Amino acid sequence: MSAPPSSSPRWLLYGASGYTGRLIAEEAVRRGHRPVLAGRSHEKLAPLAERLGLELAVVGLEDVRTLVSTLEGLPLVLHAAGPFVRTSQPMVQACLAAGSHYLDITGEIPVFESIFQHDAEARSRGLTLMSGVGFDVVPTDCLARHVAEKVPGAHELDLALSITERVASPGTAKSMLEQLPQGGRVRRGGALQPWPMGKGLRRVRFSDAEHTVAPIPWGDLVTAWHTTGIPNITTYMTLPRAAARFIRFTYPLLKRVLSVDAVRHGAERLIESRVHGPGETARSESRTHIWAEARAADGRRAQAWLELPEAYAFTAVAAARAVEEVLARKPQGSLTPAGAFGADFVLSIDGCRRLDALA
Structure with missing residues (x-):
C-alpha cells in the first residue's frame, strides 16, 4: 500500500x-x-x-x-x-x-x-x-489494461467477476433498480449494443474455482473501451444456470413493471428500510475474483486473474x-x-x- x-x-x-x-x-x-x-x-x-x-x-x-x-x-x-x-x-x-x-x-x-x-x-x-x-471499476479496468498490453492490436476482451458476498448496500441496490429497465449490453465494433438478459452462459476458470457466468452490463463496457481501445467487449458475472434461465424468461415482464415510476419509487422506499449492506465480518472475510482475456485476430491471447478483498x-x-x-x-x-x-x-x-x- x-x-x-x-x-x-x-x-x-x-x-x-x-x-x-x-x-x-x-x-x-x-x-x-x-x-x-x-x-x-x-x-x-x-x-x-x-x-x-x-x-x-x-x-x-x-x-x-x-x-x-x-x-x-x-x-x-x-x-x-x-x-x-x-x-x-x-x-x-x-x-x-x-x-x-x-x-x-x-x-x-x-x-x-x-x-x-x-x-x-x-x-x-x-x-x-x-x-x-x-469496485466499479478499478480492478476490472486495471486487469483489462494489463491483458491488453500483452496483446497489442487485440480485437476482443472478456471480463468476468466472481463475488462471494452478495449483500448489496442501499445505494447499490437503488442503482441496480434504476438500470434494470435498460437491459443487457455488450460492445461490438466499438459501439454499445443490446444483449438479451440471461443469454450467453459460459464457464470461466477463476483463480479459486470454475464457475458459470452470464453477460451483464458492467461499467467496463465503457471504461475498458476508453482504456484499451478494444472494440469488442463482453462483461460477465457468476450466475447459476437456473437463475440465468429464470431471468431470461421473466425479464420482459420485470422491465415493464420497473418502467412504471410509482413501482420503482415504491421499491426504492423498500430498499431504504430493508437493505443495510454487508456487515463488518462479511467485509473482512469475503473475497472477490476477476478474470480477463484479450484476443487478437491472429490467435494471440493473454489471460490474467485478480484476487481482491470484499467489494x-x-x-x-x-x-x-x-x-x-x-x-x-x-x-x-x-x-x-x-x-x-x-x-x-x-x-x-x-x-x-x-x-x-x-x-
Whole structure:
C-alpha cells in the first residue's frame, strides 16, 4: 500500500452518510485526510462528523449556487451519492464551475458515457473527471489494461467477476433498480449494443474455482473501451444456470413493471428500510475474483486473474487512493482509473494479487 500523504488534504466527500460514504470517510481519516463531509441531511451527517472530528456541509444537489460556493477552496470532490444517473450531472457541473476535480464510485453505464462528453471542457480547465474509482471499476479496468498490453492490436476482451458476498448496500441496490429497465449490453465494433438478459452462459476458470457466468452490463463496457481501445467487449458475472434461465424468461415482464415510476419509487422506499449492506465480518472475510482475456485476430491471447478483498472494503481504500493520485498527479480530462494511473494501480491496495498463470 502507498504511504498516506504527509499533509492532511481537505476535499469534499458528498454522500458521506451513506453506507459506502461512511466507509470512505473512515478510511480517509485513517490515511491522514480531512475531508469535508457533505450531503442533504444534517441529522445523518452530524454523528459521523463528530465521531471523526471533521467539518460538515449540508447542501442539496439542486441548489447549484450553494453547491458551487461550498466547493470554493476545495480541490476535489469524491461523489458517493447514488443513483448516479440522477446525481452525477449536477455535481459535475458544480465542479467545473468551481475548479474542483470530480471523482465518483458509480458503475452506471450512462454516467460513464456522460463523463466522457465533458473531456474537452475538463482539459481546458485543467481538471480531472473520473467515474468508477471503487469496485466499479478499478480492478476490472486495471486487469483489462494489463491483458491488453500483452496483446497489442487485440480485437476482443472478456471480463468476468466472481463475488462471494452478495449483500448489496442501499445505494447499490437503488442503482441496480434504476438500470434494470435498460437491459443487457455488450460492445461490438466499438459501439454499445443490446444483449438479451440471461443469454450467453459460459464457464470461466477463476483463480479459486470454475464457475458459470452470464453477460451483464458492467461499467467496463465503457471504461475498458476508453482504456484499451478494444472494440469488442463482453462483461460477465457468476450466475447459476437456473437463475440465468429464470431471468431470461421473466425479464420482459420485470422491465415493464420497473418502467412504471410509482413501482420503482415504491421499491426504492423498500430498499431504504430493508437493505443495510454487508456487515463488518462479511467485509473482512469475503473475497472477490476477476478474470480477463484479450484476443487478437491472429490467435494471440493473454489471460490474467485478480484476487481482491470484499467489494465495499475494496472501494473504501481504492477511492481514497484515487483521491491521493489525482491530488498528486493532477491529470487532466475525462479519464478511467487504469488510463490515468496504470494497470498496476490496483496492486497498491492491500489484499490484491494478480496472476498471469494458474497452476
